Amino acid sequence: MNPSEIAENASAPPILIRGVSEPRLEVHKFRTGAVVGASFLALVLQAFVPAHVWKGNIVGDLIELPLLVTLYFGLSRRNPSRGLLLGMVIGMAQDGLTGANLIGLFGIAKTIVGYLASTIGARLDVEHPVSRMVLAFAFFHLHNLVYVFTRRWLLAQAAPLMTVRILVASLVAALLAWPLFALLDKLRKDEN
Amino acid sequence: MFEIATRRRPYVLLAVTLVFQILLLAVQFKRPDGARLIRVWAVELLTPAERAGSWALDSVSGAWSGYIGLFRANRENQRLRAQLGELSLQNSGLESRAAEAQRLAALLDFRSAHPDAPLLAARVIGGDAGAGRAIYLDRGERDGVQQNMGVITPQGVVGKVLEVYSTTSQVLLLTDKNGGAGALLANSRTQGAAKGSGGPLLDLEYVSNDQDVAVGELVLTSGMDRIFPKDLPLGVVADARPGNTFKQIQLRPAARLDRLEEVLILLSRRQWEWEQPSAAAAEANPATHAPSRDAGAPSATRNEPATAHSAAPVVPVKKDKP
Numbered sequence: 001m002n003p004s005e006i007a008e009n010a011s012a013p014p015i016l017i018r019g020v021s022e023p024r025l026e027v028h029k030f031r032t033g034a035v036v037g038a039s040f041l042a043l044v045l046q047a048f049v050p051a052h053v054w055k056g057n058i059v060g061d062l063i064e065l066p067l068l069v070t071l072y073f074g075l076s077r078r079n080p081s082r083g084l085l086l087g088m089v090i091g092m093a094q095d096g097l098t099g100a101n102l103i104g105l106f107g108i109a110k111t112i113v114g115y116l117a118s119t120i121g122a123r124l125d126v127e128h129p130v131s132r133m134v135l136a137f138a139f140f141h142l143h144n145l146v147y148v149f150t151r152r153w154l155l156a157q158a159a160p161l162m163t164v165r166i167l168v169a170s171l172v173a174a175l176l177a178w179p180l181f182a183l184l185d186k187l188r189k190d191e192n
Numbered sequence: 193m194f195e196i197a198t199r200r201r202p203y204v205l206l207a208v209t210l211v212f213q214i215l216l217l218a219v220q221f222k223r224p225d226g227a228r229l230i231r232v233w234a235v236e237l238l239t240p241a242e243r244a245g246s247w248a249l250d251s252v253s254g255a256w257s258g259y260i261g262l263f264r265a266n267r268e269n270q271r272l273r274a275q276l277g278e279l280s281l282q283n284s285g286l287e288s289r290a291a292e293a294q295r296l297a298a299l300l301d302f303r304s305a306h307p308d309a310p311l312l313a314a315r316v317i318g319g320d321a322g323a324g325r326a327i328y329l330d331r332g333e334r335d336g337v338q339q340n341m342g343v344i345t346p347q348g349v350v351g352k353v354l355e356v357y358s359t360t361s362q363v364l365l366l367t368d369k370n371g372g373a374g375a376l377l378a379n380s381r382t383q384g385a386a387k388g389s390g391g392p393l394l395d396l397e398y399v400s401n402d403q404d405v406a407v408g409e410l411v412l413t414s415g416m417d418r419i420f421p422k423d424l425p426l427g428v429v430a431d432a433r434p435g436n437t438f439k440q441i442q443l444r445p446a447a448r449l450d451r452l453e454e455v456l457i458l459l460s461r462r463q464w465e466w467e468q469p470s471a472a473a474a475e476a477n478p479a480t481h482a483p484s485r486d487a488g489a490p491s492a493t494r495n496e497p498a499t500a501h502s503a504a505p506v507v508p509v510k511k512d513k514p
Binding site: 080081084085088092102103104105107108111112115119150154155156 | 201202205206209210213214216217218220221223229
């Protein structure tokens with residue numbers, strides 16, 4: 001039985017003992033409605049704030065709140081199935097709300113992000129702020145890679161793999177991950 | 193099984209969700225030509241399958257129809273073979289009947305050409321198992337057949353009646369050693385005696401060495417035997433060479449004695465005039481013909497040419513004893 005399966009099957013106890021020689025990794029639980037609420041809020045902010053508040057402002061294009069929320073819950077809950085499902089729902093909702101994409105473009109990217117984040121979260125300690133920032137930076141580019149690949153391969157559309165804006169957006173995502181993840185940590189259930 | 197499914201659940205779920213979203217994209221996305229991507233995919237996906245299915249169906253159908261066709265062809269072949277056998281048999285019968293009809297027609301023509309001649313048609317019903325120089329006819333005493341009556345075919349002389357029974361009769365062929373007939377060389381009108389040799393040929397005797405006899409020359413009946421009327425085809429000269437006193441001449445019988453099936457029996461032994469096809473012309477110019485000067489000769493001499501050979505000594509035909 002691999003670690004991810006252990007983590008998945010042992011969701012009842014808050015602490016998973018993976019083995020004597022392996023480090024202890026916590027499977028965090030969140031308050032009721034925390035996941036749904038945080039996801040919804042991130043989507044709303046992503047969809048409406050850039051359009052109505054930061055009209056024409058480049059700041060709105062650089063922030064990817066749904067991606068960070070997907071990443072955070074994937075890393076924290078460490079359940080691949082739940083992670084990919086959450087990524088799919090958030091991505092498709094983002095596609096629908098922004099109206100810029102066909103439904104499924106962000107969905108596919110965030111499904112993969114949610115799955116991989118959950119898988120990595122079951123293996124690595126992702127509680128440290130630096131590791132969170134690095135992961136946010138890396139997953140941003142992974143997200144972008146999947147997005148671009150999907151558009152190119154599936155839809156035969158031109159999409160840049162790397163631009164300055166993308167690079168800046170990934171740095172913004174990394175910087176934003178630190179306070180956002182800390183904020184979302186507050187939604188965890190008290191494990192004591 | 194359940195454990196494997198549980199262990200593989202994330203992968204399966206990931207694959208399902210990705211496929212679902214890809215299909216969703218394909219449903220929404222329209223290509224520049226206006227066709228939805230899902231439709232293009234469906235066509236591209238289904239076309240090979242349809243092609244494969246069609247090919248498989250055609251193959252199975254072709255194989256099945258081929259098998260059925262082969263089976264039917266086999267049955268048809270058997271039926272046709274049976275039919276061919278029947279038709280071959282039928283054809284043989286018809287050919288036989290046609291040949292018989294031709295022979296009978298020839299007999300009828302011959303009979304019609306000689307309305308005054310008392311002729312009786314008879315069918316050959318058997319032959320001698322031994323020498324093969326005698327045949328049996330289906331006509332006998334009840335039909336008026338008597339001993340020593342002549343038997344002929346339209347082609348020529350066959351022989352004479354040897355024995356008479358109530359409904360059948362035995363005929364001695366010309367080629368039998370005891371058979372024979374009065375003969376007459378058609379060209380020179382030289383008379384002789386044709387005798388059977390026991391073989392397929394006849395011997396023509398009593399023709400002097402000084403007579404010119406050519407191979408292929410026609411030999412007719414002379415009528416001197418009082419069995420056959422004069423000028424019936426008897427045979428052709430097959431070989432002629434000088435002898436001590438008389439020529440040694442061999443004749444090939446005019447009638448195909450080995451293929452006799454229907455014959456004509458000369459019912460009357462009286463001397464009746466044998467009408468040749470040229471008889472009408474002879475009658476039209478009687479001056480060209482002279483009456484017979486031989487009292488013993490048959491009376492049918494109207495068409496005998498008036499030549500020196502007509503006065504040649506009559507050679508009596510050997511009378512056969514049954």
